[in-house]
Amino acid sequence: MLARVVTFAIDGVQPRTVWVEVDIRAGLPSFTIVGLGDTAVRESRDRIHAAILNSDFRFPDRRITANLAPASLRKAGPGFDAAIALALLAASGQVPAAALAGIAVFGELSLGGELRDSPGALAVAEGARRAGCKRLFVPCQRAREASLVGGLEIVPVATLQEAAGVLRGQPVPAMPASQPRSAAARQAPDLADVRGHEVPLLALQIAAAGGHNLLMEGAPGTGKTMLARRLPSILPPLGRADAIEVTRLHSVAGLHAGGLITTRPFRAPHHTISPAGMTGGGSPPRPGEATLAHHGVLFLDELSEFQRPTLDSLRQPLEDGSVVIVRGQRSLVFPTRFMLVAATNPCPCGYAGVGDRCSCGEPELRRHRRRLSGPLLDRIDLLVDVRRPAAAELRSPAATSSERARARVAEARERQRRRLRGTGASCNGEIGARIAQRLMRIDDDGWSELGRAYDAGTLSARGRHRVLRVAQTIADLDGRDRVRRTDVLLALSLRQRSEPEMAMVA
Amino acid sequence: MNACDRCLARGFLLEALAGHLETQRWQIDALLALPDHELLDAVGGHRADAVAHPVGAADAIPLALGGADAEARRARVAAAGLEVVCRCSPLYPRALLELEAPPAVLYMTGSAERLSSLLADDRAVAVVGARRASPYGVETASSLASGLGGADVTVVSGMALGIDGVAHDGALRGAGETVAVLPGGADRAYPAAHRRLYERIRAQGIVISELPPGVRPRRWMFPARNRIIAGLSAMTVVVQARARSGALVTARHAQTLGRVVGAVPGPVSSPLSAGPHALIAAGARLIAGAQDVLDAIYGPGERTLEHAWRASLSDRDVALLSALQEGHEGAAAFARAGLGTVEALEAVAALELAGVIRCGPGGRLVVTTGPR
Numbered sequence: 001m002l003a004r005v006v007t008f009a010i011d012g013v014q015p016r017t018v019w020v021e022v023d024i025r026a027g028l029p030s031f032t033i034v035g036l037g038d039t040a041v042r043e044s045r046d047r048i049h050a051a052i053l054n055s056d057f058r059f060p061d062r063r064i065t066a067n068l069a070p071a072s073l074r075k076a077g078p079g080f081d082a083a084i085a086l087a088l089l090a091a092s093g094q095v096p097a098a099a100l101a102g103i104a105v106f107g108e109l110s111l112g113g114e115l116r117d118s119p120g121a122l123a124v125a126e127g128a129r130r131a132g133c134k135r136l137f138v139p140c141q142r143a144r145e146a147s148l149v150g151g152l153e154i155v156p157v158a159t160l161q162e163a164a165g166v167l168r169g170q171p172v173p174a175m176p177a178s179q180p181r182s183a184a185a186r187q188a189p190d191l192a193d194v195r196g197h198e199v200p201l202l203a204l205q206i207a208a209a210g211g212h213n214l215l216m217e218g219a220p221g222t223g224k225t226m227l228a229r230r231l232p233s234i235l236p237p238l239g240r241a242d243a244i245e246v247t248r249l250h251s252v253a254g255l256h257a258g259g260l261i262t263t264r265p266f267r268a269p270h271h272t273i274s275p276a277g278m279t280g281g282g283s284p285p286r287p288g289e290a291t292l293a294h295h296g297v298l299f300l301d302e303l304s305e306f307q308r309p310t311l312d313s314l315r316q317p318l319e320d321g322s323v324v325i326v327r328g329q330r331s332l333v334f335p336t337r338f339m340l341v342a343a344t345n346p347c348p349c350g351y352a353g354v355g356d357r358c359s360c361g362e363p364e365l366r367r368h369r370r371r372l373s374g375p376l377l378d379r380i381d382l383l384v385d386v387r388r389p390a391a392a393e394l395r396s397p398a399a400t401s402s403e404r405a406r407a408r409v410a411e412a413r414e415r416q417r418r419r420l421r422g423t424g425a426s427c428n429g430e431i432g433a434r435i436a437q438r439l440m441r442i443d444d445d446g447w448s449e450l451g452r453a454y455d456a457g458t459l460s461a462r463g464r465h466r467v468l469r470v471a472q473t474i475a476d477l478d479g480r481d482r483v484r485r486t487d488v489l490l491a492l493s494l495r496q497r498s499e500p501e502m503a504m505v506a
Numbered sequence: 507m508n509a510c511d512r513c514l515a516r517g518f519l520l521e522a523l524a525g526h527l528e529t530q531r532w533q534i535d536a537l538l539a540l541p542d543h544e545l546l547d548a549v550g551g552h553r554a555d556a557v558a559h560p561v562g563a564a565d566a567i568p569l570a571l572g573g574a575d576a577e578a579r580r581a582r583v584a585a586a587g588l589e590v591v592c593r594c595s596p597l598y599p600r601a602l603l604e605l606e607a608p609p610a611v612l613y614m615t616g617s618a619e620r621l622s623s624l625l626a627d628d629r630a631v632a633v634v635g636a637r638r639a640s641p642y643g644v645e646t647a648s649s650l651a652s653g654l655g656g657a658d659v660t661v662v663s664g665m666a667l668g669i670d671g672v673a674h675d676g677a678l679r680g681a682g683e684t685v686a687v688l689p690g691g692a693d694r695a696y697p698a699a700h701r702r703l704y705e706r707i708r709a710q711g712i713v714i715s716e717l718p719p720g721v722r723p724r725r726w727m728f729p730a731r732n733r734i735i736a737g738l739s740a741m742t743v744v745v746q747a748r749a750r751s752g753a754l755v756t757a758r759h760a761q762t763l764g765r766v767v768g769a770v771p772g773p774v775s776s777p778l779s780a781g782p783h784a785l786i787a788a789g790a791r792l793i794a795g796a797q798d799v800l801d802a803i804y805g806p807g808e809r810t811l812e813h814a815w816r817a818s819l820s821d822r823d824v825a826l827l828s829a830l831q832e833g834h835e836g837a838a839a840f841a842r843a844g845l846g847t848v849e850a851l852e853a854v855a856a857l858e859l860a861g862v863i864r865c866g867p868g869g870r871l872v873v874t875t876g877p878r
Binding site: 196198199202217218219346347351352353354358361363365366385387389390393449452453456458486488489490491492493494497 | 638639640641667668699835836837838840847848851852853854855856858859861865866868869870
């Protein structure tokens with residue numbers, strides 16, 4: 001007898017419909033699974049065998065064939081266990097086969113018959129809705145997450161027994177209570193904790209308001225990481241659609257279980273990360289740090305220590321907001337719209353600019369510069385030097401709080417959205433030279449300052465454009481559309497000085 | 507071409523003897539002062555005859571003092587895109603003739619007329635110093651050279667890493683002119699790390715050498731090159747130099763020639779200050795900025811640096827400038843000037859645009875002008 005049920009494979013971060021077909025007929029007892037599964041899928045035979053027997057069901061002593069269709073799609077992981085087991089129970093007449101119509105099942109089985117926590121439930125739920133399923137069976141740990149998708153009944157099941165019961169017409173188990181937010185989540189880092197650091201705080205707000213990538217330079221222990229961790233707290237809150245997207249990505253990567261992620265992600269990969277770890281890859285391809293930082297902040301501490309290929313691999317993600325991973329005949333698209341914040345020592349010993357502590361000569365400084373330079377720096381609009389605050393500053397009250405900064409940032413973003421409507425860009429950090437030309441209004445003396453900097457050779461053509469974008473954000477933060485001379489000057493003092501002027505000297 | 511066959515041959519003789527001279531580089535000044543045949547006798551060893559009379563000698567160094575190969579040599583210089591001038595020519599820099607051993611020929615990337623215009627009226631000043639310079643030295647040399655460049659002084663140096671390269675760069679950035687004297691052939695960028703700088707100097711200034719095109723630098727060529735730097739310049743300024751630095755060789759040559767020697771003081775704690783401080787102790791002029799150099803070569807107060815930047819600065823900018831000049835840094839300087847963060851950053855940009863401060867490594871703001 002034949003039974004069929006729908007489940008989903010996660011291909012990169014996208015759900016793909018998989019039909020599980022189980023056929024039982026007379027013959028020598030055997031159990032085979034076909035359909036391009038990996039080792040975890042092949043091993044699911046033993047899990048299913050034990051789970052069915054331990055759940056007080058009968059395991060048919062006949063010839064059993066399970067097929068995962070379409071047979072051309074590679075399938076990985078243990079998420080098919082529950083679907084195969086239920087189809088097997090239906091094929092052997094232990095649950096009504098008709099009840100499987102319009103139902104999707106997702107989850108890994110333990111030998112005892114419990115459904116285990118399986119990453120990617122939100123993606124599966126989205127797939128189930130798109131495929132027109134009415135009900136989705138998920139492990140109860142993942143029920144809240146899956147229920148973020150509307151128009152679909154989520155059935156939280158703890159065991160195979162329970163799932164079979166629902167199919168036989170028993171009532172659907174109640175949704176598990178939402179977990180209280182952890183103490184750590186409530187005490188997110190806040191700008192109110194920062195003392196001194198007035199210039200970096202200003203730069204953080206400009207970066208957040210305009211979506212500008214930021215580079216922080218400073219000696220070890222001056223607070224670069226501390227400042228970067230506070231950036232998500234002043235970014236505008238995630239919209240619901242974006243929040244669902246972030247939750248799906250983190251769920252697929254196995255980093256999150258539970259409800260909706262409402263805070264912007266902050267990812268700080270160690271500098272030993274490989275290019276595949278950064279952009280995604282591997283077999284099966286998994287999202288990388290750039291994707292996990294989608295709609296949030298990617299923080300690269302010790303920028304000069306990262307391998308060159310890793311940094312170069314960030315070019316496409318920064319440019320396009322997504323990365324295309326091509327493996328074999330498949331290509332996968334991972335979204336990567338993040339803000340880049342990088343931190344570096346100003347020189348190899350780390351103490352340039354701190355009294356006479358720096359022991360680096362010109363060749364070391366030059367080498368350090370060369371390690372940093374390159375296409376990545378081209379995408380960074382803001383540079384700020386982080387210095388050790390003076391003792392008096394440490395005792396002074398906080399300059400601002402995340403709440404106040406967030407309000408300013410949100411207002412500036414709103415102003416940008418209105419101005420940039422219809423251009424495809426949503427913030428100043430994304431606008432190209434042509435849009436800038438068309439939409440930016442600058443006072444005459446602002447232009448002349450910019451012209452002076454350009455003529456003096458301290459600014460490249462690209463650097464000039466970056467200064468313009470930042471100046472626009474500064475005006476936006478100030479509640480103006482028009483850019484004044486002072487905005488240009490402020491933007492000039494926060495620019496990267498790694499261009500022509502530093503090419504020789506450092 | 508402004509070079510006679512005989513002088514041209516001398517240049518190629520040095521190339522042919524380069525390896526031999528290397529073994530006796532401790533007395534290189536004396537050797538370079540010898541006429542061709544005595545030089546051959548002194549360093550040529552058993553191959554001296556072969557070098558002087560190559561006909562029939564199997565391992566002869568292809569060199570004939572008579573001048574049969576003169577055309578081939580000229581062709582080689584032209585092929586490298588260089589010009590040449592010899593000491594018999596009226597276009598040869600007169601200042602060099604005062605050397606004990608003036609180079610017989612100079613190979614250059616520009617015309618002899620251009621070179622003499624760059625050196626006319628004693629307006630060439632050598633700015634030399636350590637290769638492994640500190641940020642302080644780099645900043646000082648850069649602002650000194652750009653000040654001199656803006657004051658129509660030609661900056662002469664050796665294009666080495668460190669101070670030398672920064673001096674050329676500063677001069678070009680100050681819209682001034684510059685002469686690089688290389689140890690090896692003038693057609694090769696040495697050191698290779700300065701290839702871009704070399705191209706800029708070639709385009710806007712002039713690169714010269716005593717040795718024919720294509721010659722790789724050898725150790726003896728560095729002190730030999732230093733004597734040319736001193737010889738070309740009315741004044742030599744040493745920015746940073748360790749106790750046994752080549753920059754001190756340049757300063758010694760300048761002293762011997764009776765030219766002005768200046769030195770930029772540095773922190774007493776740094777070994778890089780040893781050279782300049784010893785020079786100052788021995789009577790060199792103390793140089794704190796481009797104005798001091800102008801005073802030294804033209805007489806006090808004869809010419810002053812233009813301070814066009816003053817006009818463009820607001821009171822706020824000047825307040826920050828004086829706070830920085832007093833030695834306050836970062837947030838402390840902002841507070842001292844009584845400025846908020848935003849205003850202070852605007853002032854930083856304005857001062858930087860005016861060329862009065864520079865942003866050094868680690869974001870340290872460095873004042874590049876004296877309190878005037």
